[in-house]
Amino acid sequence: MPDSLERLNLILNTITDGILVVDILGIVLYANQAAIKLLERKAIVGQTLAIPISTGSPEPQDINLIRPSGFAWAEMRSVPFEWEYTPAYAIVLHDITARKQAEIALQHSEALFQTLARLAPVGIFKTDTHGKFEYVNQRWYDISGMSADLALGDGWVEAIFADDRARVFQEWDRTTQTQTPFNSQYRFQYKNGPVHWVIGRATAEYDQNHELLGYIGTITDITDIKRNEAQLRQAAAVFETTREGVMITDANRRIQRVNRAFIEITGYSQAECLGKTAALMRSGRHPREFYVEMWAQINLYEHWQGEIWNRRKNGEIYPELLSISTVKNQAGEICNYVGVFADISKLKASEQELEYLAHHDPLTTLPNRMLFMSRLQHSIDQAQRQNCQLAVLMLDLDRFKDVNDSFGHLAGDDLLQMVARRLNSRLRASDTVCRLGGDEFVVLLEELPHPESAARIALDIIATMNEAWCLSTGNEVRIGVSIGIALFPDHSTTAAELIQHADTAMYQAKNEGRNCFKYFSERLTHAARERIEIEYRLRLGIEKNQLRVYYQPQLEIATGKIIGAEALVRWQTDQGELIPPVRFIPIAEETGLITLIGNWVLKETCRQGKQWLDAGLPALRLAVNVSSHQLMHSDLCEVVRTSLAETGFPAHSLELELTESALMKREKEAIEILNNLHALGVHLAIDDFGTGYSSLAYLKLFPLDILKIDKSFIDDIPMAIDDMEITATIIAMAKTLRMKVIAEGVETAEQLAFLAERKCDFYQGYYTSKPLPANEFEDFIKQHPSSPLLS
Numbered sequence: 001m002p003d004s005l006e007r008l009n010l011i012l013n014t015i016t017d018g019i020l021v022v023d024i025l026g027i028v029l030y031a032n033q034a035a036i037k038l039l040e041r042k043a044i045v046g047q048t049l050a051i052p053i054s055t056g057s058p059e060p061q062d063i064n065l066i067r068p069s070g071f072a073w074a075e076m077r078s079v080p081f082e083w084e085y086t087p088a089y090a091i092v093l094h095d096i097t098a099r100k101q102a103e104i105a106l107q108h109s110e111a112l113f114q115t116l117a118r119l120a121p122v123g124i125f126k127t128d129t130h131g132k133f134e135y136v137n138q139r140w141y142d143i144s145g146m147s148a149d150l151a152l153g154d155g156w157v158e159a160i161f162a163d164d165r166a167r168v169f170q171e172w173d174r175t176t177q178t179q180t181p182f183n184s185q186y187r188f189q190y191k192n193g194p195v196h197w198v199i200g201r202a203t204a205e206y207d208q209n210h211e212l213l214g215y216i217g218t219i220t221d222i223t224d225i226k227r228n229e230a231q232l233r234q235a236a237a238v239f240e241t242t243r244e245g246v247m248i249t250d251a252n253r254r255i256q257r258v259n260r261a262f263i264e265i266t267g268y269s270q271a272e273c274l275g276k277t278a279a280l281m282r283s284g285r286h287p288r289e290f291y292v293e294m295w296a297q298i299n300l301y302e303h304w305q306g307e308i309w310n311r312r313k314n315g316e317i318y319p320e321l322l323s324i325s326t327v328k329n330q331a332g333e334i335c336n337y338v339g340v341f342a343d344i345s346k347l348k349a350s351e352q353e354l355e356y357l358a359h360h361d362p363l364t365t366l367p368n369r370m371l372f373m374s375r376l377q378h379s380i381d382q383a384q385r386q387n388c389q390l391a392v393l394m395l396d397l398d399r400f401k402d403v404n405d406s407f408g409h410l411a412g413d414d415l416l417q418m419v420a421r422r423l424n425s426r427l428r429a430s431d432t433v434c435r436l437g438g439d440e441f442v443v444l445l446e447e448l449p450h451p452e453s454a455a456r457i458a459l460d461i462i463a464t465m466n467e468a469w470c471l472s473t474g475n476e477v478r479i480g481v482s483i484g485i486a487l488f489p490d491h492s493t494t495a496a497e498l499i500q501h502a503d504t505a506m507y508q509a510k511n512e513g514r515n516c517f518k519y520f521s522e523r524l525t526h527a528a529r530e531r532i533e534i535e536y537r538l539r540l541g542i543e544k545n546q547l548r549v550y551y552q553p554q555l556e557i558a559t560g561k562i563i564g565a566e567a568l569v570r571w572q573t574d575q576g577e578l579i580p581p582v583r584f585i586p587i588a589e590e591t592g593l594i595t596l597i598g599n600w601v602l603k604e605t606c607r608q609g610k611q612w613l614d615a616g617l618p619a620l621r622l623a624v625n626v627s628s629h630q631l632m633h634s635d636l637c638e639v640v641r642t643s644l645a646e647t648g649f650p651a652h653s654l655e656l657e658l659t660e661s662a663l664m665k666r667e668k669e670a671i672e673i674l675n676n677l678h679a680l681g682v683h684l685a686i687d688d689f690g691t692g693y694s695s696l697a698y699l700k701l702f703p704l705d706i707l708k709i710d711k712s713f714i715d716d717i718p719m720a721i722d723d724m725e726i727t728a729t730i731i732a733m734a735k736t737l738r739m740k741v742i743a744e745g746v747e748t749a750e751q752l753a754f755l756a757e758r759k760c761d762f763y764q765g766y767y768t769s770k771p772l773p774a775n776e777f778e779d780f781i782k783q784h785p786s787s788p789l790l791s
């Protein structure tokens with residue numbers, strides 16, 4: 001290399017740009033250090049330069065260099081010139097790799113930004129230092145409702161909801177002044193388009209020198225969130241303020257949340273029920289099957305509604321109207337159960353109150369006509385099934401109008417209330433008293449033992465009403481009552497007719513002079529009055545010692561010998577009238593007087609028997625009737641013991657006749673009483689045998705000595721074959737049981753012959769003698785041909 005070239009080379013190697021000389025074929029003739037470095041090729045001289053060389057244009061040209069270490073960019077200028085007398089090109093390569101890479105990076109970042117801005121769910125905006133919009137993305141337009149490009153500059157302001165604009169500007173100013181990021185919620189509405197709630201965020205952008213470039217911000221559409229928030233707020237308000245208790249459980253029915261009403265109704269706090277099941281509130285009133293059925297329905301229909309009894313924390317049981325629904329997730333699996341319930345205890349109470357008001361008289365609180373009719377119908381149905389009697393008593397107060405007119409309606413009301421109270425206190429709990437209106441009352445008597453029993457109660461009511469009444473005004477008044485009685489089934493079998501008949505009878509009672517009772521049928525009125533009259537007179541008769549004992553001889557059929565007598569009570573009035581037992585014994589049984597009478601007959605018979613023994617009369621067995629009332633409601637054993645002890649009459653001479661029905665009433669007790677009596681040594685006979693339902697097995701239970709064939713079987717002998725067969729069977733049966741047999745009511749020789757043939761032991765009857773007064777009986781014994789006194 002000549003010196004001049006050497007020096008030129010030194011100079012060229014100091015230059016940072018690459019300098020090359022290539023011939024026209026592109027073979028490198030010279031390269032400075034910078035070119036070698038840039039091209040990363042050491043022995044480049046003599047080699048072809050694999051880059052296009054612009055021959056004609058002096059303009060710089062950007063070229064791409066492929067180097068071992070990677071791409072590089074250079075700005076190439078080429079100038080034709082003559083190198084050592086041959087045409088060549090001087091090429092200058094200025095390394096622009098760094099600039100190019102920055103440009104590419106910028107392009108990438110721009111593309112990335114564009115993509116992000118397009119995909120971003122938020123609206124993006126950029127402003128200059130004065131807040132004028134320079135850029136907005138599509139999403140911004142979508143949210144604001146503004147069409148493209150209208151937002152640029154100050155156009156965006158139009159899209160802010162008019163009412164929010166001032167506030168937004170205020171907050172914008174504050175953030176620019178304080179240099180803090182902008183963050184605010186406001187609305188967009190362009191023209192009359194839909195309103196969109198957004199969260200607007202913006203922050204200032206500065207250059208390297210901290211000079212403000214402008215602002216970049218986003219808007220996030222929170223319309224749905226706002227709407228959901230509003231809905232949630234509403235739901236929460238409903239949840240908390242509703243009067244219904246709400247309980248939310250998980251899929252395993254464990255309580256997760258309850259509302260305020262739940263806490264108020266149940267008394268359990270949120271903490272006390274969290275994680276528990278609703279079994280916490282179980283009342284115990286429903287069987288297990290109730291809950292099984294309920295959950296089966298929920299599983300099937302996803303819903304259940306019904307009334308249920310639950311228990312509050314304080315233990316009180318109350319009714320709920322409960323509905324349970326299921327909540328499912330998107331996969332269709334149950335995730336919650338929601339129970340909503342109302343405490344219906346007040347509703348139930350008011351329903352009951354309404355029900356009560358509908359069926360009761362508000363003044364007296366007695367049942368009204370409606371309730372009475374339904375109770376009457378129910379009682380009729382029951383009486384029909386059980387073959388019982390019942391009575392309807394229609395009551396109308398006498399002189400009530402006078403009280404009302406004289407002392408005013410308040411006093412009248414007062415009196416009606418007192419009447420209601422007195423009626424209720426005099427009647428049994430099972431009887432129904434009701435006020436039909438005005439001064440009319442009606443009474444229902446169930447399980448009436450006897451038609452006359454109604455009359456007795458009517459008389460009791462009349463007596464009660466006749467007592468003095470002290471009004472709240474301080475006045476004392478007296479009233480009466482007229483009562484009409486209708487009986488089921490005698491007078492009617494329908495409720496309406498019974499009331500109607502009782503009403504008719506009541507008017508008859510009023511017409512008859514008031515303060516009395518009247519049955520719907522005259523016959524019953526008579527019968528009842530007669531029986532009541534007898535009851536009254538009988539009480540007096542007992543007090544005045546008008547009872548007598550008659551004796552009917554009992555004879556041994558085989559020998560004709562008198563073996564004893566049946567003691568039969570008679571009632572001899574002051575006027576000398578002899579009232580037979582059939583007329584007063586049933587009344588005495590109804591009223592309980594029978595015990596008084598029976599005890600008296602027992603003692604009188606023992607006294608008489610002992611007197612006859614003392615007088616030297618043969619030892620006779622005297623049979624005394626014992627009623628079922630006496631057997632069950634008095635200490636019969638004690639009465640017998642003291643009668644025997646006080647009179648000295650021997651126990652083995654006394655026989656007690658008990659009826660089949662009395663023994664069958666309370667079997668176990670009867671056996672015990674009879675055993676005790678037997679232990680005293682008295683004989684026991686079963687009376688009226690054959691009229692009840694006694695069986696052989698049944699009879700064996702009792703310690704009986706004698707069996708008495710009822711008169712009804714003897715009456716038609718020898719005409720009735722049936723009766724004869726029955727009588728023969730009874731005799732045979734008694735023999736098997738080692739009991740003696742006596743036939744009663746024997747009136748004819750044929751009857752006696754039949755009994756003799758059938759080996760009946762004893763008999764009594766008019767054939768030999770009627771029941772006789774004691775003195776006549778004594779004569780009878782003395783004169784009887786087979787009397788031991790005559791033999």
Ligand SMILES: Nc1nc2c(ncn2[C@@H]2O[C@@H]3COP(=O)(O)O[C@H]4[C@@H](O)[C@H](n5cnc6c(=O)[nH]c(N)nc65)O[C@@H]4COP(=O)(O)O[C@H]3[C@H]2O)c(=O)[nH]1
Nearest residue numbers: 568569580581601625626627745746747764765766767771
């Ligand atoms: N037609 C007819 N009648 C005859 C004949 N032989 C006897 N009699 C009557 O038949 C009844 C027999 O008495 P009973 O079956 O115990 O039936 C008695 C008895 O159940 C009851 N009775 C009588 N006295 C008493 C008593 O002191 N206490 C109790 N608890 N009941 C008594 O009254 C019922 C009726 O008594 P009486 O009127 O005395 O009627 C008596 C008697 O007079 C006859 O050949 N022909």
